[in-house]
Amino acid sequence: MSSEAAAHHDDHTPSYWSWKRWVYSTNHKDIGTMYLVFAILAGIIGGAMSGLIRWELAEPGLQVFNNGFWGNSHNYNVITAMHGLIMIFFMVMPAMIGGFGNWFVPLMIGAPDMAFPRMNNISFWLLPFSFSLLLLSMFVPGVGGDNGFGGGWVMYPPLSTSGHNGPAFDLVILSLHIAGVSSILGAINFITTIFNMRAPGMTLHKMPLFAWATLVTAFLLLLSVPVLAGALTMLLTDRNFGTTFFDPAGGGDPIMFQHLFWFFGHPEVYILILPGFGIISHIVSTFSRKPVFGYLGMAYAMVAIGFIGFIVWAHHMYTVGMNVNLKAYFVAATMIIAVPTGIKIFSWIATMWGGSISFRTPMIWAIGFIFLFTVGGVTGVMLANAGVDQAFHDTYYVVAHFHYVLSLGAVFSIFAGFYYWYEKIFGVKYNEMLANIQFFFFFVGANLIFFPQHFLGMAGMPRRYVDYSDGYAFWNMVSSIGYVVMLVGMFFFLLVLVESILLRNTPKRRPEANPWGESATTLEWTLSSPPPFHQFNELPKIK
Amino acid sequence: MRFQAALIAFIASILFASGASATVRGIATDKQVSLQEAATPVMEAITSFHSMVLWIITIITLVVLALLLWVIVRYNAKANPNPSKFSHNTLVEIIWTAVPVLILVVIAVPSFRLLYLEDVLPTEQNEAGETVSAVDMTIKVTGNQWNWTYAYPDQGGFEFISSMVAAEDIGPGQHRNLSADLPMVVPAGQTVRLEVTASDVIHNWAMPAFGIKMDAIPGRLNETWFYVEQEGVYFGQCSELCGRDHSFMPIELHVVPQDVFDRWIAAAQNDPYTAPEVLTAYYQTQGETQLAALR
Ligand code: HEM
Ligand SMILES: [Cu+2]
Ligand SMILES: [Cu+2]
Numbered sequence: 001m002s003s004e005a006a007a008h009h010d011d012h013t014p015s016y017w018s019w020k021r022w023v024y025s026t027n028h029k030d031i032g033t034m035y036l037v038f039a040i041l042a043g044i045i046g047g048a049m050s051g052l053i054r055w056e057l058a059e060p061g062l063q064v065f066n067n068g069f070w071g072n073s074h075n076y077n078v079i080t081a082m083h084g085l086i087m088i089f090f091m092v093m094p095a096m097i098g099g100f101g102n103w104f105v106p107l108m109i110g111a112p113d114m115a116f117p118r119m120n121n122i123s124f125w126l127l128p129f130s131f132s133l134l135l136l137s138m139f140v141p142g143v144g145g146d147n148g149f150g151g152g153w154v155m156y157p158p159l160s161t162s163g164h165n166g167p168a169f170d171l172v173i174l175s176l177h178i179a180g181v182s183s184i185l186g187a188i189n190f191i192t193t194i195f196n197m198r199a200p201g202m203t204l205h206k207m208p209l210f211a212w213a214t215l216v217t218a219f220l221l222l223l224s225v226p227v228l229a230g231a232l233t234m235l236l237t238d239r240n241f242g243t244t245f246f247d248p249a250g251g252g253d254p255i256m257f258q259h260l261f262w263f264f265g266h267p268e269v270y271i272l273i274l275p276g277f278g279i280i281s282h283i284v285s286t287f288s289r290k291p292v293f294g295y296l297g298m299a300y301a302m303v304a305i306g307f308i309g310f311i312v313w314a315h316h317m318y319t320v321g322m323n324v325n326l327k328a329y330f331v332a333a334t335m336i337i338a339v340p341t342g343i344k345i346f347s348w349i350a351t352m353w354g355g356s357i358s359f360r361t362p363m364i365w366a367i368g369f370i371f372l373f374t375v376g377g378v379t380g381v382m383l384a385n386a387g388v389d390q391a392f393h394d395t396y397y398v399v400a401h402f403h404y405v406l407s408l409g410a411v412f413s414i415f416a417g418f419y420y421w422y423e424k425i426f427g428v429k430y431n432e433m434l435a436n437i438q439f440f441f442f443f444v445g446a447n448l449i450f451f452p453q454h455f456l457g458m459a460g461m462p463r464r465y466v467d468y469s470d471g472y473a474f475w476n477m478v479s480s481i482g483y484v485v486m487l488v489g490m491f492f493f494l495l496v497l498v499e500s501i502l503l504r505n506t507p508k509r510r511p512e513a514n515p516w517g518e519s520a521t522t523l524e525w526t527l528s529s530p531p532p533f534h535q536f537n538e539l540p541k542i543k
Numbered sequence: 544m545r546f547q548a549a550l551i552a553f554i555a556s557i558l559f560a561s562g563a564s565a566t567v568r569g570i571a572t573d574k575q576v577s578l579q580e581a582a583t584p585v586m587e588a589i590t591s592f593h594s595m596v597l598w599i600i601t602i603i604t605l606v607v608l609a610l611l612l613w614v615i616v617r618y619n620a621k622a623n624p625n626p627s628k629f630s631h632n633t634l635v636e637i638i639w640t641a642v643p644v645l646i647l648v649v650i651a652v653p654s655f656r657l658l659y660l661e662d663v664l665p666t667e668q669n670e671a672g673e674t675v676s677a678v679d680m681t682i683k684v685t686g687n688q689w690n691w692t693y694a695y696p697d698q699g700g701f702e703f704i705s706s707m708v709a710a711e712d713i714g715p716g717q718h719r720n721l722s723a724d725l726p727m728v729v730p731a732g733q734t735v736r737l738e739v740t741a742s743d744v745i746h747n748w749a750m751p752a753f754g755i756k757m758d759a760i761p762g763r764l765n766e767t768w769f770y771v772e773q774e775g776v777y778f779g780q781c782s783e784l785c786g787r788d789h790s791f792m793p794i795e796l797h798v799v800p801q802d803v804f805d806r807w808i809a810a811a812q813n814d815p816y817t818a819p820e821v822l823t824a825y826y827q828t829q830g831e832t833q834l835a836a837l838r
Contacts, residue, residue, distance in 0.1 A: 060719070061710075074787040143786070152784045158761060159744040163688075163786055248762020254745060255760065288618070289626040294636055319747060319782075320758045321739075321765035324662035328655055335647045339640060345607060346639040352614040354627040359619065367611060374607045378600035385650065387657030388593050390756050391578065391586075394747060394782040458578050459571035460751030462782045465790040469720040469778075471571030519626075 013533040023125075026117035027533065028102045031124050033425065035098030036418075038127060042090035045135075047490065049083040051483060054449070058480035060470050076466040077150025078138055084153030085172075088272065089179045090131050092406070095414050096275035097186060097221075098124060101214045103425060105190060107524035107531065108208040110199025110540045115192035119185050126182040133175035141166030152464060154261055157246040157254050161238045170239065173232045180225045180232075187221035190214050199523075201542035205299075208522045209292060212299045213278025216306040217271050223310070224267040231260035255320050262313035270309045272406060273373075274302055276413030277344055280366050282522065283420050284348050287363035288355025289519040294347045301340035301347075308337050318386040319393050327386040334384035341377050345370060360516070361435040365416035368443050369409060376404025379454070394464075397457025403450045415442070415493075423511045427530040428504040434496045441489030448482025566831055569752030569777025569796070570718065579751040582777060582798075583769045585661050586754030592657050596650055603646075661754070664768050665734055678768065679733040686739075686746025686759035686781065689788035693727045698808045703815035707791045716833030721778040723795035725819060728811075730804035731774045739765045747783035750794060756782055774798045776834065797822060 014021040025031050056064040056076060065076040102120065106113055114120045138148040142164050149169040151159040160169055194215045198207065207215075234245040235257070244250025246257045285292045292298060312334045318327055348370050357363065379401040383389050392398060415438075422430050452475035461472045468476065503509050511529035514520055527535055569582060581587040617623065667677040685692040687704075694702035708714075708722040729735050739748050741759035749756040750769070757767045771777075779794035799807065803825045811818035826835035 072787065073790065077784065077787070077789070146787065150786065156745055156784075159784065159786060163744045253762070255763070290628065291630040293630050293632075295630065297636060319756050320760065321763060324659060327658060327662070331654060331658065332651065335651060338647060339643050342643045343636075343640060346635075349607070349610045349614060350632070350635065351630075352611075352618060354623070354629060355614070355618050356620045356623050356626040357614065357618050359615075367615070371608060371611055374604055378603055381600060381647075381650070382593070382596050385592070385596065385654040385657070387654055387661055388589055388596065390661055391589050391593070391751065391754055393756055394749075455576045459575045460579055460749075460780075461571065462749065462780050462790075464784045465780075467720060467790050469571065469718055469780075469793075471573050471575070474574045 024121070025124075026113070026121055028106050028114045028117070028120060029425075029531065029533075031120050032099050032102030032104075034124055035094045035102060035127075036100075036425070038124075038131075039091050039095035039099055042086055042094065042131060046083050046086035046091055049079050049086070051487070052079050053083065054480040054483040056466060057468070057476050059477060060468060060473050062467055065466055072146065073466040074143065074146040074150045075148065077152070077464065078142065078148035080464055081150055081152050081155075082134065082138060082148075085134060085176075086131075087406070088153065088268070089176070090127065090134075092272045092410050092414070093183065094127060096272070096279075096410070096417075097183075097190075097214065097217060098127075100210070100275060100279065100414075100417050100421070101186075101190060101217075104421065104522075104524055105193060105211050105214050106197070107527065107535065108211050108522045109194060109197065109202055110523050110536055110542070111193060111197035112534060112536045112539075114189050115197055116189050119189055123182045123186040123189065126178050126185075130175045130178035130182065133171050133178065137168045137171035137175065140168050140171065142168035154258075154265070155232075155235070156261075157235060157238065157257050160235055161246060170236065173236050176232055177229060180229050183221050183225050187218040187225075190218040191222065194218075199536070199539045199542055205296065206542060207299075208278075209281040209295070209298055209302075210275070210278035210522075213274045213276075213302055216302045217274045220267040220271050220274070220306050220309065224264040224271075227260055228264035228268075231257055231264070234260075255317070258317050258320060259314065262316045263310070265316065266313045267306070267309045269402070269405070270305055272410050273413075274306070276369070276410050276417075277302060279413050279417040279420070280348060280369055281351075282520075283362045283366040283416050284351045284370075286420075286516050286520045287360055287366075288352045288357050289517070290351055290355040291521075292347070293350035293353075294343075297343055298347055301343045304340040305337060308333065308340070312337060315384055315386070315389070318389045331384060331386050335381060338377065338381050338384075345374055345377070361430075361432045361439070362416045362420035364436060364439050365412050365419065368439065369412040369416060372404055372408035372412060372446075376401055376406075376409055379404065391460075392457055394462055395457035396453040396461045396463055399463050400450050400453035400457060403446075403453070407450065408446045412442070415439075420516075421524075422500075423515055424524055424529045424531070426500070427511045428500050429509045429511060429515070430496050430500045434492055434499060438489045438492035438496065441485055441492060445482050445484075445486030445489055448485055449479050450482075452476075452478045452482075566775040566826075566829075566834060567716075567718075567778075568773060568775035569750065569779070570721065571751075581754070582752040582771050582773055582775075583754060585769065586752060588657050588660055589754040592653055595653065599646060599650065661767075664736060664766070665770070677734050678736045680729075681736045681738060682727070682729070683738045683740070684727075684748050684759065686741040686743075686748065686785065686792075688743050688786050689781075689792040691723075691727075691746075691748070691792060691794060692742075695808070695811070699812045701812050701815050703811070705795070707793050718778065720791065721780070721793045721795065723793055725816065726776070726795040726797045726822070728797045728799060728804060728807050728822070729771070730801045731798050732770075732772055732801070734768060734770045736766060736768045739767065744785050745783045746781050746785045746792070748779070748794065749782035750777060750779035750796065752777050753779075755779075758783055771798045774800060799825065 064070045142148045149172050237243040244252040246252045246254045281292050314330045315334045455475050513528050514525035581590050665677040666674045669675050680697045683694040690704050690706040692704050703725050705723045705725045713719050739757045739759045741761045746759040753769045757765050777796045781792045807821045810821050823835050
């Protein structure tokens with residue numbers, strides 16, 4: 001694109017301060033930015049909730065939910081349920097898919113925008129409403145005299161039907177329905193964009209891995225979210241219209257809900273991590289100054305993970321009293337997932353092998369991700385075995401497992417991507433020193449929080465407990481101290497943001513189109529930072 | 544302040560560690576980094592399987608860590624200014640696909656054995672050489688918000704409700720959040736079948752030292768089993784979120800010699816709510832003063 005044309009377009013860039021620019025936005029980059037800001041806000045709220053949880057669990061007895069200001073044990077359950085739902089639906093998904101997906105899928109495939117820009121606008125703007133409903137649910141009657149829904153993010157009936165007779169859970173259902181619509185619209189948009197709007201010459205087998213990851217994720221969303229929607233609708237009618245889908249008194253079966261939920265739920269956990277896989281691949285390659293090792297293997301490993309992810313759901317239900325042969329099947333299927341997961345990890349290391357690695361901030365986060373995700377992955381292999389899961393199911397071992405893959409896996413990949421693209425998105429350099437300090441506190445803090453939880457689970461501590469017996473005191477205290485360490489890291493994150501805003505006009509912070517050098521090969525680095533309001537008026541040609 | 548007090552308490556507990564009373568077996572001890580000690584053959588099998596897999600996954604994790612450290616040291620920009628450009632190596636790709644498959648097979652074989660051991664009720668041969676159930680007695684467990692109902696259909700069908708002892712009522716030798724007012728009682732050395740269900744929402748009857756965790760689901764009757772040789776007191780906790788007092792519906796189980804069990808049954812058929820006096824008397828004769836003081 002000639003610089004004249006670029007300047008011409010810059011003239012049309014609406015002011016940051018025009019509300020119409022954001023509310024009416026059909027621009028994938030603006031929408032992506034809104035998603036990122038939304039995710040940060042939701043993450044702060046969800047993170048504050050986990051602070052309440054760790055404060056409560058710091059020592060035996062009731063510290064926080066002791067019938068005082070924060071309410072009682074029911075309110076503890078409300079906080080844990082909301083923490084889970086917020087982190088999954090309003091932090092990780094908006095950041096990865098809505099934020100990075102919107103920003104970089106069109107840029108990486110050389111497209112001017114998403115296929116359906118107005119639908120993109122709706123996808124985003126449904127989320128604040130959905131989130132508001134979820135938050136509102138905490139302040140309306142849930143059960144008895146207590147407010148809010150305290151039935152876990154898994155929402156099992158009968159606790160979510162007869163066990164919560166107040167309107168709080170109806171609001172949760174509505175909230176998730178709306179979030180689900182948002183996700184499905186987003187998925188349709190990504191699939192259409194990736195299939196139809198790749199630049200000339202960019203075959204699927206030349207497409208950057210982050211776009212691959214988003215494509216697989218979008219399919220998982222498209223196929224799994226409707227199942228959740230159906231299950232939620234059945235809960236809604238069981239609660240309000242006298243159906244008995246999940247009520248044995250009317251011929252229904254509460255376990256049916258669990259099957260439906262986890263048919264959504266297991267693909268969902270991969271929805272949360274696959275975009276991270278894509279991000280990590282780019283970062284590792286860029287900073288090792290080497291092409292991604294085994295590109296096709298990497299792409300098809302994600303496809304395989306996505307596919308197998310649909311046939312393993314009942315490994316979350318080993319203790320419901322399933323037929324033993326069925327359990328044996330789910331053990332075998334679940335363990336198979338470890339193979340493509342292993343391929344990804346080894347390929348990242350092979351990408352670094354022989355490389356010339358510079359330890360810039362995104363790379364540090366990426367290496368942290370690889371190690372921590374490995375720890376979470378191997379405990380997944382442990383849990384896959386129904387025989388030993390009988391000891392670990394619903395204990396803190398499971399909590400440790402999924403936080404290693406999510407709080408340390410998915411979140412680390414989000415931060416890696418955030419710092420990789422910060423300059424590209426916001427048009428300003430950040431202070432690497434501060435960001436590295438944040439990494440340090442996050443790495444130490446998150447490990448302190450979650451590693452001891454393996455021990456708690458081995459000793460038998462059940463999850464979702466507001467108060468535990470005295471034999472679990474020590475590691476819980478360690479875990480809560482870890483939270484404080486991570487909180488310090490969080491302040492450094494906010495400091496990075498504030499500092500870069502304040503110093504945005506200093507020469508040292510002036511953005512470059514491509515700060516990482518020639519090994520950053522994807523198309524977004526061929527554009528200015530931030531890119532022009534509309535890009536690729538002339539489509540790039542891929543050799 | 545709270546943190547300080549707790550820290551002091553920790554240090555004190557390290558210095559003056561005092562074990563629980565001798566016959567309390569199934570309970571977590573502070574700073575523990577292992578499974579609870581096995582009380583049943585199933586839990587023994589779980590423990591050894593867990594150790595095996597733990598070795599494997601620890602080694603895998605350390606290998607990944609070592610590889611990462613190696614590339615960090617050997618291939619950083621200073622040590623290796625000129626990156627090579629390779630992006631394929633069919634041999635290593637085959638190896639890192641095949642080796643994990645082999646490892647998984649190694650895990651899977653004992654995994655299935657363990658699974659079937661847990662799930663299938665034990666059988667034995669009778670004199671005629673026929674295979675018959677080895678189950679000696681059945682107990683029906685019903686989860687309620689927020690307590691447990693235990694019924695003994697083979698011993699006249701009496702039942703009683705077992706609830707947590709409130710924190711302020713905890714006596715010496717009792718355990719906060721674990722002790723129940725009326726314990727479940729079984730004879731040592733017998734194969735016990737549990738039938739597990741619930742009356743309101745889903746609960747889960749879990750006993751870590753036995754390796755048992757079974758959902759209690761309204762409208763369903765789930766079945767599991769255990770066999771305990773060692774007499775003693777074992778604690779478990781509800782392990783499926785069931786509402787406000789999910790944390791406060793513990794399971795206290797006493798494994799006693801057959802004759803004590805018979806006396807307890809006789810008393811319980813009369814009045815389950817005073818039957819624990821039989822246990823008290825027994826513990827007194829055993830010199831278990833702490834246990835005896837409970838009831
Ligand atoms: C090697 C791959 C993995 C295997 C074999 C695996 C296996 C399992 C199993 C068997 C459980 C159920 C444990 C139980 O409830 O008793 C579980 C729970 C869970 N896993 Fe994984 N997992 C893997 C990777 C992941 C990844 C990549 C994520 C997400 C990024 C994830 C997220 C979760 C979550 C959120 C739960 C808990 C759900 C809940 O009960 O609330 N896992 N995993
Ligand atoms: Cu799963
Ligand atoms: Cu419960």
